[in-house]
Amino acid sequence: MPLTVDxxxxxxxxxxxxxGVSLEARDGEFLTLxxxxxxxxxxxxxxxxxxDKPDHGxxxxxxxxxxxxxxxxxxxxxxxxxxxxxxxxxxxxxxxFGLDVRPRATRPSRAAIKARxxxxxxxxxxxxxxxxxxxxxxxxxxxxxxxxxxxxVEPQLLLLDEPFGALDTKVRKELRxxxxxxxxxxxxxxxxxxxxxxxxxxxxxxxxxxxxGRIEQIGTPEELERExxxxxxxxxxxxxxxxxxxxxxxxxxxxxxSAPAMGADRRAGKGMGLFRPSDTFLDASPSAEGLPVRLxxxxxxGAVRLIECQALSGHRFTAELxxxxxxxxxxxxxxxxxxxxxxxxxxxxxxxxxxxxxVAPLRERA
Amino acid sequence: xxxxxxxxRIDSPLSLLLVAxxxxxxxxxxxxxxxxxxxxAASKGxxxxxxxxxxxxxxxxxxxxxxVAAIAVPLNAAFGLAAAWSIxxxxxxxxxxxxxxIDLPLSMSPVISGLVWVLVFGARGWFGPMLEAGGxxxxxxxxxxxxxxxxxxxxxxxxxxxxxMAEQGADEELAAVTLGAGGWTTLRRVTIPNVRWxxxxxxxxCNARAMGEFGAVSVLSGHIRGLTNTLPLHVExxxxxxxxxxxxxxxxLLAGLAIVTLIAKTxxxxxxxxxxxxxxxx
Numbered sequence: 295m296p297l298t299v300d301x302x303x304x305x306x307x308x309x310x311x312x313x314g315v316s317l318e319a320r321d322g323e324f325l326t327l328x329x330x331x332x333x334x335x336x337x338x339x340x341x342x343x344x345x346d347k348p349d350h351g352x353x354x355x356x357x358x359x360x361x362x363x364x365x366x367x368x369x370x371x372x373x374x375x376x377x378x379x380x381x382x383x384x385x386x387x388x389x390x391f392g393l394d395v396r397p398r399a400t401r402p403s404r405a406a407i408k409a410r411x412x413x414x415x416x417x418x419x420x421x422x423x424x425x426x427x428x429x430x431x432x433x434x435x436x437x438x439x440x441x442x443x444x445x446x447v448e449p450q451l452l453l454l455d456e457p458f459g460a461l462d463t464k465v466r467k468e469l470r471x472x473x474x475x476x477x478x479x480x481x482x483x484x485x486x487x488x489x490x491x492x493x494x495x496x497x498x499x500x501x502x503x504x505x506x507g508r509i510e511q512i513g514t515p516e517e518l519e520r521e522x523x524x525x526x527x528x529x530x531x532x533x534x535x536x537x538x539x540x541x542x543x544x545x546x547x548x549x550x551x552s553a554p555a556m557g558a559d560r561r562a563g564k565g566m567g568l569f570r571p572s573d574t575f576l577d578a579s580p581s582a583e584g585l586p587v588r589l590x591x592x593x594x595x596g597a598v599r600l601i602e603c604q605a606l607s608g609h610r611f612t613a614e615l616x617x618x619x620x621x622x623x624x625x626x627x628x629x630x631x632x633x634x635x636x637x638x639x640x641x642x643x644x645x646x647x648x649x650x651x652x653v654a655p656l657r658e659r660a
Numbered sequence: 661x662x663x664x665x666x667x668x669r670i671d672s673p674l675s676l677l678l679v680a681x682x683x684x685x686x687x688x689x690x691x692x693x694x695x696x697x698x699x700x701a702a703s704k705g706x707x708x709x710x711x712x713x714x715x716x717x718x719x720x721x722x723x724x725x726x727x728v729a730a731i732a733v734p735l736n737a738a739f740g741l742a743a744a745w746s747i748x749x750x751x752x753x754x755x756x757x758x759x760x761x762i763d764l765p766l767s768m769s770p771v772i773s774g775l776v777w778v779l780v781f782g783a784r785g786w787f788g789p790m791l792e793a794g795g796x797x798x799x800x801x802x803x804x805x806x807x808x809x810x811x812x813x814x815x816x817x818x819x820x821x822x823x824x825m826a827e828q829g830a831d832e833e834l835a836a837v838t839l840g841a842g843g844w845t846t847l848r849r850v851t852i853p854n855v856r857w858x859x860x861x862x863x864x865x866c867n868a869r870a871m872g873e874f875g876a877v878s879v880l881s882g883h884i885r886g887l888t889n890t891l892p893l894h895v896e897x898x899x900x901x902x903x904x905x906x907x908x909x910x911x912x913l914l915a916g917l918a919i920v921t922l923i924a925k926t927x928x929x930x931x932x933x934x935x936x937x938x939x940x941x942x
Contacts, residue, residue: 344838345834345838365834365837365838366837366838366842368838369840370838371838372834372835374834374835376831378831378832378834379835380832380835380836381854382854382856391839391849392839392840395836395839395842395845395849396840443835443839444839446839447839447840
């Protein structure tokens with residue numbers, strides 16, 4: 295069912311939580327709302343759930359005016375950060391709640407409710423736990439119950455607020471795949487809020503990246519990776535090396551090397567160049583092109599090595615190299631650094647000296 | 661491993677002394693007077709004890725006390741639930757004022773809780789002449805006794821519920837609403853079950869206090885025997901008549917009520933604890 299969010303504004307006191315947010319979700323699509331804390335993603339979720347009223351704007355689901363309906367009428371499945379399971383009810387009662395509380399005329403029969411609960415227990419792979427109380431479950435199991443309970447009412451929209459926040463890394467990854475599977479099986483339009491970019495990219499059909507109450511970019515994970523709309527998007531999505539540069543004609547010129555500029559910004563000028571460790575190259579031969587750097591440390595296991603290095607200017611960089619290439623280097627050695635591509639931030643003033651310079655070359659000052 | 665110090669066995673002379681001192685003090689200050697009530701009540705034999713309950717004024721006092729409790733306790737339970745709900749689950753202007761007001765009867769002498777109603781509804785009070793003209797009697801009648809009792813027992817249910825509800829937060833209620841539950845269903849199926857032991861606990865305390873209240877009721881009742889004397893007032897009246905067996909027999913009822921309340925309270929706490937541990941074992 296297509297969801298249309300049009301020009302939502304929401305202010306808490308003097309704090310603008312949402313500043314003109316518009317987006318559309320296709321029927322059955324999985325969107326993630328990604329952003330730092332305070333970016334407005336949870337507020338947007340609460341507006342969709344009916345727990346907050348926006349100051350301006352419209353929301354339509356399937357052509358019906360969503361904002362005219364109360365939270366109770368919307369038939370939205372909401373999964374809370376702390377799950378909010380009913381602590382005095384068994385798992386089965388929790389899942390059945392949304393059906394049990396329907397007015398008699400529309401309430402399914404006891405047998406039908408039980409069948410639905412069993413179906414959901416199986417879907418969430420928690421069969422056999424129906425008789426337990428929430429406090430007798432692990433975090434991951436509670437999470438599954440919360441999703442099953444939200445799906446019981448056959449919601450038009452499934453909303454999840456940081457659903458994996460309270461879980462450890464291993465369970466989190468496992469449940470991530472489970473959630474995607476449940477979504478695909480149930481076919482319900484789903485919106486998930488998270489501050490974890492890896493989670494957002496792994497789960498979503500499209501990612502909505504928010505910052506300061508605005509949407510910075512909406513796109514598939516690949517689009518965000520390949521064509522970040524802004525330096526904020528670029529920095530938020532992964533590890534970033536920073537160095538001053540000058541951009542003109544789609545080429546960013548750094549000290550010692552140049553790289554093609556990414557993004558839609560076609561302006562020329564001085565700015566801060568940003569590039570990923572995975573786009574960073576090192577060459578051991580002294581005659582090679584590139585910025586001369588000293589290798590500080592080499593770390594990492596498996597197929598990838600992270601090499602920390604420092605330029606004479608004091609700027610520090612991280613290069614991510616495959617194991618066989620990294621074997622040519624050792625800590626304390628020298629190399630030439632280049633980048634495959636770079637994003638340029640023209641809107642924030644570039645400090646004359648790198649931040650690292652204030653710490654590293656103490657000897658030179660003394 | 662829990663780093664908090666667990667209670668140890670009594671192992672040194674000093675700790676033995678402290679524990680003994682505490683026990684002796686309690687025995688002197690609470691145990692002995694309580695025992696006296698029962699001893700005095702039975703001092704002239706069981707027949708005299710039973711005889712004293714043939715006094716119709718005693719029965720009137722018992723009936724009035726039960727009636728007052730039967731009205732005041734449900735009202736305060738409802739108010740306590742509403743107040744605790746609004747304080748624990750919402751932010752609003754005047755929240756701390758409401759909290760302070762709820763506590764006020766605890767820090768105020770019960771006599772004042774009685775006197776304020778006299779000032780409002782008494783013959784020389786603000787509404788006194790109006791009420792007299794309308795033939796409505798509040799002071800020195802059941803309504804006055806009720807008002808005094810309610811005022812004194814207002815904090816007892818709310819105080820039990822506020823910390824628990826604040827700790828539980830409002831997420832479960834919000835979840836219930838998004839699942840399609842209305843306000844009444846949410847209250848009945850989520851909110852009240854979540855606080856049921858604390859609510860019962862508060863109701864018990866409220867009931868004990870409502871039946872035992874003396875100060876406020878003494879100001880408001882007018883001490884009309886067989887009509888406006890509650891059980892505590894009746895005890896005093898009998899005592900002033902030098903009817904010691906009667907007085908102590910009636911007092912033993914009140915003391916018995918206190919003991920039953922205490923046992924029920926302990927049982928409730930055990931039940932609550934065992935449910936809590938059952939719910940918490942993985």
